[in-house]
Amino acid sequence: MERITVPQRHWALFLDIDGTLIDIAPRPQDVVVPADLPGLLQAVSDRLGGALALVSGRALEIIDRLMAPLRLPAAAEHGAIVRLPDGSVQTCVARSVPLSWRKRLRVETKDWTGVLVGEKHASVAVHYRLAPEHEEDVRALVMRITADDPDFEVLPARMAFEIRPRGADKGTAIRRFLETAPFRGRVPVFVGDDVTDEDGFAVARDAGGLGLHVARDFDGETANVRRWLKTVATELASGT
Numbered sequence: 001m002e003r004i005t006v007p008q009r010h011w012a013l014f015l016d017i018d019g020t021l022i023d024i025a026p027r028p029q030d031v032v033v034p035a036d037l038p039g040l041l042q043a044v045s046d047r048l049g050g051a052l053a054l055v056s057g058r059a060l061e062i063i064d065r066l067m068a069p070l071r072l073p074a075a076a077e078h079g080a081i082v083r084l085p086d087g088s089v090q091t092c093v094a095r096s097v098p099l100s101w102r103k104r105l106r107v108e109t110k111d112w113t114g115v116l117v118g119e120k121h122a123s124v125a126v127h128y129r130l131a132p133e134h135e136e137d138v139r140a141l142v143m144r145i146t147a148d149d150p151d152f153e154v155l156p157a158r159m160a161f162e163i164r165p166r167g168a169d170k171g172t173a174i175r176r177f178l179e180t181a182p183f184r185g186r187v188p189v190f191v192g193d194d195v196t197d198e199d200g201f202a203v204a205r206d207a208g209g210l211g212l213h214v215a216r217d218f219d220g221e222t223a224n225v226r227r228w229l230k231t232v233a234t235e236l237a238s239g240t
């Protein structure tokens with residue numbers, strides 16, 4: 001991995017979780033959070049004056065459970081729900097995936113062994129990582145369900161399709177943070193790994209910052225992202 005760039009105290013750092021801070025696992029509940037990760041994130045946040053946020057597709061309470069005891073500023077469910085630095089939580093979309101759709105997803109996938117329906121507050125992820133043979137079935141199902149409702153869209157994710165309400169994404173979430181202290185006026189740096197992170201990369205770059213991709217900038221290794229975060233913490237502490 002090449003040295004990316006010299007860490008700057010005036011950065012605002014935005015970090016995706018799955019595939020960026022932690023390795024991908026067969027099922028969402030199987031992920032392993034390295035024991036030193038919460039402490040590392042706290043150290044980097046402190047060096048940046050609190051300008052560090054998690055920007056994830058996960059539900060907010062899952063983010064908090066994964067990163068416990070930390071409760072960082074966070075965008076959950078791809079920007080649908082945002083927790084600002086003062087702890088207030090904002091819902092940034094007008095609607096949530098209807099109960100009737102959630103039921104339909106459970107019923108219509110029940111015989112597809114290995115397909116997992118991950119319910120969140122505003123959105124739903126349908127995972128086929130354990131049953132790749134059902135990719136097209138899952139795609140067709142979510143497309144059918146959402147076809148007549150322009151308030152929702154299908155987001156292709158890592159071995160999953162997500163149904164989410166339109167109106168918010170990781171880019172809008174980063175913009176929201178950049179309007180708020182201590183993020184305001186800083187240079188945004190967003191680290192992510194997949195197609196669901198593209199809106200975030202675009203906003204960070206448009207604002208004069210960086211979009212760092214795990215595959216391109218960290219050799220595809222979450223361990224390299226964590227190692228880089230340690231370097232950021234150390235270099236900002238020493239003022240180099």
Ligand SMILES: O=P(O)(O)OC[C@H]1O[C@H](O[C@H]2O[C@H](CO)[C@@H](O)[C@H](O)[C@H]2O)[C@H](O)[C@@H](O)[C@@H]1O
Pocket residue numbers: 016017018019020023024025026027028029031055056057058059118125127129157158159160162196
């Ligand atoms: O935005 P992220 O923090 O990267 O979260 C994206 C989704 O992550 C989870 O699913 C993905 O990770 C799982 C665990 O490694 C994996 O089994 C699955 O195949 C991936 O799609 C989570 O379950 C989703 O709700 C998030 O949107």
